[in-house]
Amino acid sequence: MNSAGSVTVLELGDLTLPALWLRDACGCDQCRHPGTGQRLVGSARVARLFPDTAVTRHEVADGRLTVVFAPDGHRSTFDLDWLARNAPGRAARTADQSERGRVLWTSTDLPAGPPRVAWDAYLRSPVAMATALGAVSALGVAILTEVPARPGMVLTVARTFGFVRETNYGALFDVRIEPNPTHLAYTGAELAPHTDNPYRDPVPTVQLLHCLRTAGEGGDSVLVDGFAAASRLRDVDPAAFETLTRVWLPFRYDGPMTILTARAPLITLDDEGAVTQVRWNDRALQPPDVGPDRMAEVYRALAAFAAVLEAPDLAVSPRLAPGDCLIFDNTRVLHGRTAFQPDPAGGGRHLQGGYVDMDGLRGTLDLLRRDGGGARLVPTAPPPSGVPVARTARAAAPAVAR
Incomplete structure (x- = not known):
């Protein structure tokens, strides 16, 4: 694993990755429930428990970034494609209703x-x-x-x-x-x-x-x-x-x-x-x-x-x-x-x-x-008899459909 020294901001190509943000974004089983995907360690807790978080080591291999944090030695792995889409300043405003x-x-x-x-x-x-x-x-x-x-x-x-x-x-x-x-x-x-x-x-x-x-x-x-x-x-x-x-x-x-x-x-x-x-x-x-x-x-x-x-x-x-x-x-x-x-x-x-x-x-x-075909859609209440319901999710497409 490459040595990064001890940095509070990891520069990786054109990505600028604050160590505290990386620690907060960790998706391992210690940080997120493996069944539900919900967070076990939230942003406020990360900020309170690890205010001096730094990256001590990092490695890029097989399309992934692995980092080790100080002071607790926690280890996290991130897909580079995910980082390219979600790094600070790059994340799509999926919830932006403005x-x-x-x-x-x-x-x-x-x-x-x-x-x-x-x-x-x-x-x-x-x-x-x-x-x-x-x-x-x-x-x-x-x-x-x-x-x-x-x-x-x-x-x-x-x-x-x-x-x-x-x-x-x-x-x-x-x-x-x-x-x-x-x-x-x-x-x-x-x-x-x-x-x-x-x-x-x-x-x-x-x-x-x-x-x-x-x-x-x-x-x-x-x-x-x-x-x-x-x-x-x-x-x-x-x-x-x-x-x-x-x-x-x-x-x-x-x-x-x-x-x-x-x-x-x-x-x-x-x-x-x-x-x-x-x-x-x-x-x-x-x-x-x-x-x-x-x-x-x-x-x-x-x-x-x-x-x-x-x-x-x-x-x-x-x-x-x-x-x-x-x-x-x-x-x-x-x-x-x-x-x-x-x-x-x-x-x-x-x-x-x-x-x-x-x-x-x-x-x-x-x-x-x-995810094409992976999701299933059901209405929030049963439709009248004989009315079909869309079930399988695929990619969205043209502006008009019949």
Whole structure:
């Protein structure tokens, strides 16, 4: 084994490997449970027990790096390919949900609307499933077509990739004209692009809307990439952007049996200043609870963002057909609709919706991409009799599949 002297940072070709990081990343049976793979020695314990960790010896052979640490003499082995992908400064941000790791879009980028994947292909082909879920992860939106236009199917779709989040609206909710509506969504009125449930903490992260019937005229969906809108606001009005990232505003819902409140910034940033969430809903936003000296600043910022959101080039307007199931990131994509009239003959526009947490979608997507054919996918609850479920994970592929 080569002598490295005693170094706190090991330089290996173009890799810079701090000794404490290597000790923390060790995957041996003493550091991780051999059955579950879960850590037995976590980062805090490593930092507390081995603050003066150094590499005393190292050897590279057969595509692996073996190191011996001081002061405890622990020995660790790492695949060089793994180090090349995961060394400090190189690791892919697999859990990064910010604008930095996503594909921002306007209507020019999606002239035909969101990517579409046929339901039958989605169920039978892991490639098609990864295509659809990958579009939701990267673009924030996708449409499954030809999903049977039957009540309750939105839950079947949801359970193919995640756990249904039940709210005061139920496990699923109907979006249609109601005789005595308790919500504007249950009328034929136009709905400006918005995110759902901003008065919750946390907000539902993935939303599904399954079309059972269309309106005779009107009722077209309207979608806006909130990350693209926030990016534009940052460019055209940096002061307004900063205000909406720093000032927490109140949201509220008063229902017959439920009162929900939350305070949050309209635009949330991560530690490096990248947008991670947009929370925009004029119907639920309450008058700002800031001091009088900041009131003009906040109202000016709200007006500036509203003006950006109304830019025609930001919106796409797909008309959902019966069987189309829209799946989108509710922390990013704003959705709305054009106005429509009730059908005098009965029926009329009818969507069913539901919510799923984003970690379920991304976890399923990672499973599909992880190892060709090695993973097995099952829904979180049994689908109706006769509905097949994708079982074998393979690599993800093209942007559109049927």
